[in-house]
Amino acid sequence: MNYTNQIKPISYLKANAAEVLETLTQSREPLIITQNGEAKAVLQDVASYNETQETMALLKILALGNRDLEEGKIAPANDVFARARNIKE
Known part of the structure; x- marks a missing residue:
């Protein structure tokens, strides 16, 4: 994604806060704020x-599911559903 048009200095934000909020809401694109030329x-x-x-x-x-799979922490679906049914009762 190229956000070169969405980079503004903090002074722009300070001077145009209401307009910036309106633009953010309408465009749904992020705005990068810089201070002393550095993204902040x-x-x-x-x-x-x-x-x-x-x-x-x-x-x-x-990611947690993949880790469980890699560690062998798996069970057949029928067993899991049977345990779930027993917990409800």
């Missing part, structure tokens, strides 16, 4: 942030 922060709208958090949670679940 990334701003994004709340919906995009929530989607990112959900994606990261799913990736973590997959």
Whole structure:
């Protein structure tokens, strides 16, 4: 992804905060904030942030599942469902 158009100095953010928030909400593209020419922060709208958090949670679940698989911590599905049914009762 190329965000060269989405890089602004902190002075721009200070002077145009309301406009920046409106643009973030509409475009759903992150904005990179620089200070003294160096990238310091990334701003994004709340919906995009929530989607990112959900994606990261799913990736973590997959990684944990892969680790269990590699370590041999697996069981046949029928056994797992049978145990689940017994716990409910």
